[in-house]
Amino acid sequence: MSKDNKEELKNDTIKENQEEIKESETLTEEVLEDIVEDEVSELEEAQNTAKEFENKYLRVSAEMQNMQRRSNEERLTLVKYRSQDLAKKIIPSLDNLERALAVEGITEEVKKGLEMVQESLVSALKDEGIEEVPVTTFDHNFHMAVQTIPADDEHPADSIVQVFQKGYKLHERLLRPAMVVVAQA
Amino acid sequence: MSKDNKEELKNDTIKENQEEIKESETLTEEVLEDIVEDEVSELEEAQNTAKEFENKYLRVSAEMQNMQRRSNEERLTLVKYRSQDLAKKIIPSLDNLERALAVEGITEEVKKGLEMVQESLVSALKDEGIEEVPVTTFDHNFHMAVQTIPADDEHPADSIVQVFQKGYKLHERLLRPAMVVVAQA
Structure with a gap:
C-alpha cells in the first residue's frame, strides 16, 4: 500500500467515525423521544384513570351520605307517625263510647265502666301523641264548619259555638277535623 | 509538519473519535436509564393511585348497596310493627270493656253500645294485624299458665281449661301472653 493510499484510508476512517457519531446522536435523540412519548402517554392514561376513579369514589361517597341522611329522616318520620293508621281506626270507638x-x-256502675274504658283509650292515644283538636277560635286547618250562626255579643265572629264531633291530631298532623258550629260576622 | 507527524495526528484523531463514540453510547445509555427510571416510577405511582381509588370506589359502592338493603329491611320492619306500641296500650281498654x-x-241498650265499641276496637286492631292469641293447646310461646289442674278424660294433658285473660299478638310477634289454666298429666 502506498503512503498516499494509507493516508486516504485514514481520512476516510475519520470521516466515517464522525458520521457515525452524528448518526448515533440523532438516533439517540429519536429513540429518546419515542420512549419518552410512549412513557408519557402511558403515564397520562394512568393519571386519567386515577382521576376518573377518584371522581367516581367522591361521587359515590357523597351519594352515600345523602342516602344515609334521607334514610334517617325517613325513619324518624316513620317512627313519629307510626300510630297514625291504628289511631284513625280507633277514633270511631271513642265516638261510640x-x-x-x-x-x-x-x-252508676255501667257509667264507671264506660268512663274507665274511655280514659284508658284517651290515655293510650295521648301516650302516642294523639290528642283532641282544641276548639276555641275557628281554624280551617283543624275545624270543619258544618253550620254557622250570626255573631253576637256572647259569640264573637269566628268563635266556635258548638262541637258536633271531636277532632284529633297526631303531633301537628290532623287525623280528623272537628265538626263545629261557627259564629259569623 | 512532517509526514510522520501528520499520520500520528490522524491516528490520534481516530482514537479520540472512537473514544467519543464509546463515551456517547455509554452516556446515552445512562441518560436513557435515568429517564426511563423516572418515567416508570411516575407511571407506577399513577397506576398505584388509580388502583387505590378504584378499590376505594368499589368498597364504597358495596357499602352503599349494603346500606340500601339494610335501610329497606329496617323500613319494612318499622312499617310491619308500627302499631305495636299503641296496640299494647289499647289492650287494657278491651279488658275493661x-x-x-x-x-x-x-x-240491652247499654249492652249494645258496649258491644259496638268492643267490635270497632277489635276490628281496628285486626286491620293492623293485631289478633287474639288462639287458646287450644298450651304453647309456652303464647300462653302463661297461672294455674294447673290434673288432666282427666274431659281435659287431656296440655289442653287449656280456662282463660283468665286474653292474649294478643301482632303478626307473629307476641304483645301479651294469654293467662290460662292448663291440664297437667
Whole structure:
C-alpha cells in the first residue's frame, strides 16, 4: 500500500467515525423521544384513570351520605307517625263510647265502666301523641264548619259555638277535623 | 509538519473519535436509564393511585348497596310493627270493656253500645294485624299458665281449661301472653 493510499484510508476512517457519531446522536435523540412519548402517554392514561376513579369514589361517597341522611329522616318520620293508621281506626270507638255515655238512665256502675274504658283509650292515644283538636277560635286547618250562626255579643265572629264531633291530631298532623258550629260576622 | 507527524495526528484523531463514540453510547445509555427510571416510577405511582381509588370506589359502592338493603329491611320492619306500641296500650281498654259487659243487670241498650265499641276496637286492631292469641293447646310461646289442674278424660294433658285473660299478638310477634289454666298429666 502506498503512503498516499494509507493516508486516504485514514481520512476516510475519520470521516466515517464522525458520521457515525452524528448518526448515533440523532438516533439517540429519536429513540429518546419515542420512549419518552410512549412513557408519557402511558403515564397520562394512568393519571386519567386515577382521576376518573377518584371522581367516581367522591361521587359515590357523597351519594352515600345523602342516602344515609334521607334514610334517617325517613325513619324518624316513620317512627313519629307510626300510630297514625291504628289511631284513625280507633277514633270511631271513642265516638261510640261518648254516645253510650250519653244514653239516659245508665247505672252508676255501667257509667264507671264506660268512663274507665274511655280514659284508658284517651290515655293510650295521648301516650302516642294523639290528642283532641282544641276548639276555641275557628281554624280551617283543624275545624270543619258544618253550620254557622250570626255573631253576637256572647259569640264573637269566628268563635266556635258548638262541637258536633271531636277532632284529633297526631303531633301537628290532623287525623280528623272537628265538626263545629261557627259564629259569623 | 512532517509526514510522520501528520499520520500520528490522524491516528490520534481516530482514537479520540472512537473514544467519543464509546463515551456517547455509554452516556446515552445512562441518560436513557435515568429517564426511563423516572418515567416508570411516575407511571407506577399513577397506576398505584388509580388502583387505590378504584378499590376505594368499589368498597364504597358495596357499602352503599349494603346500606340500601339494610335501610329497606329496617323500613319494612318499622312499617310491619308500627302499631305495636299503641296496640299494647289499647289492650287494657278491651279488658275493661269485657269486664263492663260482664256486669249483671245492664240494659240491652247499654249492652249494645258496649258491644259496638268492643267490635270497632277489635276490628281496628285486626286491620293492623293485631289478633287474639288462639287458646287450644298450651304453647309456652303464647300462653302463661297461672294455674294447673290434673288432666282427666274431659281435659287431656296440655289442653287449656280456662282463660283468665286474653292474649294478643301482632303478626307473629307476641304483645301479651294469654293467662290460662292448663291440664297437667
